[in-house]
Amino acid sequence: MTDSNRVHIFDTTLRDAEQTPGASLTVKEKLEIAHQLARLNVDIIEAGFPLSSNEDFEAVRRIAHEVEGPMVCGLARALAKDIERAGEALKDAPNPRIHTFIGTSEIHMQGQMRKGREDVLKMAVRAVELAKSFCDSVEFSPMDAARTDPSFLHDVIEATIAAGATTINIPDTVGYAVPEQFGTLIADILDGVPNSKDAIISVHCHDDLGMAVVNTLSALKNGARQAECTLNGLGERAGNASLEEVVMALRTRRDYFGLDTEIDAHEIIATSRLVSRLMGIAVPPNKAIVGANAFAHSSGIHQDGVLKARNTFEIMEPKDVGLEDTEIVLTARSGRHALRHRIEELGFSLSAEELEDAYGRFLELADKKKEIFDEDLIEIVGGQQREETTHYTLEYLHTVSGTGTVPSSTVRIAIGDEVVQESAWGDGPVDATYAAIRKVTSADVLLEDFTIRAVTSGSQALGEVTVHLTEDGRSARGRGVSTDVVEASAEAYIAALNRLFELTERDAHPTV
Ligand code: MN
Numbered sequence: 001m002t003d004s005n006r007v008h009i010f011d012t013t014l015r016d017a018e019q020t021p022g023a024s025l026t027v028k029e030k031l032e033i034a035h036q037l038a039r040l041n042v043d044i045i046e047a048g049f050p051l052s053s054n055e056d057f058e059a060v061r062r063i064a065h066e067v068e069g070p071m072v073c074g075l076a077r078a079l080a081k082d083i084e085r086a087g088e089a090l091k092d093a094p095n096p097r098i099h100t101f102i103g104t105s106e107i108h109m110q111g112q113m114r115k116g117r118e119d120v121l122k123m124a125v126r127a128v129e130l131a132k133s134f135c136d137s138v139e140f141s142p143m144d145a146a147r148t149d150p151s152f153l154h155d156v157i158e159a160t161i162a163a164g165a166t167t168i169n170i171p172d173t174v175g176y177a178v179p180e181q182f183g184t185l186i187a188d189i190l191d192g193v194p195n196s197k198d199a200i201i202s203v204h205c206h207d208d209l210g211m212a213v214v215n216t217l218s219a220l221k222n223g224a225r226q227a228e229c230t231l232n233g234l235g236e237r238a239g240n241a242s243l244e245e246v247v248m249a250l251r252t253r254r255d256y257f258g259l260d261t262e263i264d265a266h267e268i269i270a271t272s273r274l275v276s277r278l279m280g281i282a283v284p285p286n287k288a289i290v291g292a293n294a295f296a297h298s299s300g301i302h303q304d305g306v307l308k309a310r311n312t313f314e315i316m317e318p319k320d321v322g323l324e325d326t327e328i329v330l331t332a333r334s335g336r337h338a339l340r341h342r343i344e345e346l347g348f349s350l351s352a353e354e355l356e357d358a359y360g361r362f363l364e365l366a367d368k369k370k371e372i373f374d375e376d377l378i379e380i381v382g383g384q385q386r387e388e389t390t391h392y393t394l395e396y397l398h399t400v401s402g403t404g405t406v407p408s409s410t411v412r413i414a415i416g417d418e419v420v421q422e423s424a425w426g427d428g429p430v431d432a433t434y435a436a437i438r439k440v441t442s443a444d445v446l447l448e449d450f451t452i453r454a455v456t457s458g459s460q461a462l463g464e465v466t467v468h469l470t471e472d473g474r475s476a477r478g479r480g481v482s483t484d485v486v487e488a489s490a491e492a493y494i495a496a497l498n499r500l501f502e503l504t505e506r507d508a509h510p511t512v
Pocket residue numbers: 016173204206235236
């Protein structure tokens with residue numbers, strides 16, 4: 001069916017990771033990520049679940065038509081209405097795939113669907129046949145495969161391949177598998193299902209026990225040739241197998257796995273940052289491959305070793321994943337030309353007008369902090385490209401704090417044509433600011449999470465604040481970046497309020 005050593009990378013950041021609470025993306029943001037996934041050179045992009053919402057439908061349709069390179073996939077339950085909706089979203093697309101699924105473990109069949117084996121098998125076959133009427137490439141997933149009776153699993157796989165499925169995905173939906181057992185499950189499918197060679201066997205692992213990546217690698221070692229993963233390991237609950245870890249493990253330990261992907265690893269860092277920025281979920285500093293400390297050596301012995309010969313303590317080089325070895329630093333004296341050059345190297349393309357805008361912001365920031373690093377530029381350009389509802393706009397912020405002072409804050413916020421000003425006090429300047437914003441907006445929101453980190457180094461570093469707010473069961477994240485952390489905190493809070501406002505509006509005016 002395929003080169004025996006070639007692993008297909010199926011990215012589900014836009015589908016599985018997008019289900020992370022508060023991480024929902026607009027269609028425009030999904031397109032931006034999809035274009036970057038194409039630069040990363042993933043084989044398949046799972047762009048969404050078309051029946052689930054009109055936004056998902058539109059995202060799948062536009063990505064399938066506008067993004068060149070990867071195959072584009074839409075998810076559908078094993079139901080006619082789901083598959084037809086996916087087929088409609090992918091109609092006339094150059095390279096489409098429908099991914100359909102049904103639960104096959106006793107727990108799912110009895111507990112959730114109240115159906116017997118025979119019915120489930122029939123539904124799976126009918127779903128694949130229907131999907132096949134829309135496109136050649138059809139993927140079928142027996143959901144909760146890791147907890148499915150292996151003999152029934154083999155029957156379902158054989159029947160769905162016979163019905164035309166070109167990829168069979170074995171999901172460990174609940175993150176229950178352990179590596180050796182999961183690898184054996186894959187080897188047994190390849191040995192025991194007579195027509196298994198007519199399809200590519202894929203895996204989709206979750207990280208509930210911290211084994212998503214290692215289960216994926218074990219499956220690949222045992223003959224699976226498609227890995228479903230997400231950037232930064234984001235996804236339902238504890239997340240999915242992380243794309244960057246699977247890809248770099250295969251690459252770094254090619255001696256052991258003997259497998260290749262077509263991924264352009266130099267795009268890993270840029271993709272990771274874009275996903276983190278648009279989903280509003282910070283990458284933990286100790287995260288493998290893409291964390292801020294992934295290539296930082298702090299022990300004296302290690303530093304000494306790396307300076308003498310990199311491979312003493314480094315199994316990968318930072319530049320392999322797109323981290324610049326020598327950072328180019330721009331200052332207020334750098335002209336438009338230098339700025340444009342660096343911005344383009346970072347993967348952005350700007351119109352003349354956008355460049356002018358970026359240059360203005362660059363000078364403003366260079367005034368405050370003198371040296372401008374790549375991370376700063378990504379903020380300058382990425383921030384201006386961010387699509388945001390601006391129901392609330394922060395116009396003025398003044399805080400008073402200090403030892404022996406009651407921290408207080410005054411904010412002025414534009415709400416449409418109206419401008420409202422309020423003051424409040426709190427435990428600190430951020431708390432006081434949030435209290436003042438709540439007074440202005442009369443928002444009854446809960447602050448679920450507040451994180452602050454320095455984007456760049458030094459005391460004049462840009463501070464990045466991410467907040468997670470909930471209101472009436474809706475959940476939204478907001479992000480703010482500034483050299484002033486109180487201002488960044490206020491911006492993040494307002495951004496999350498704007499998202500909540502957008503979600504409320506969407507629910508109040510459903511489109512057909
Ligand atoms: Mn999943």
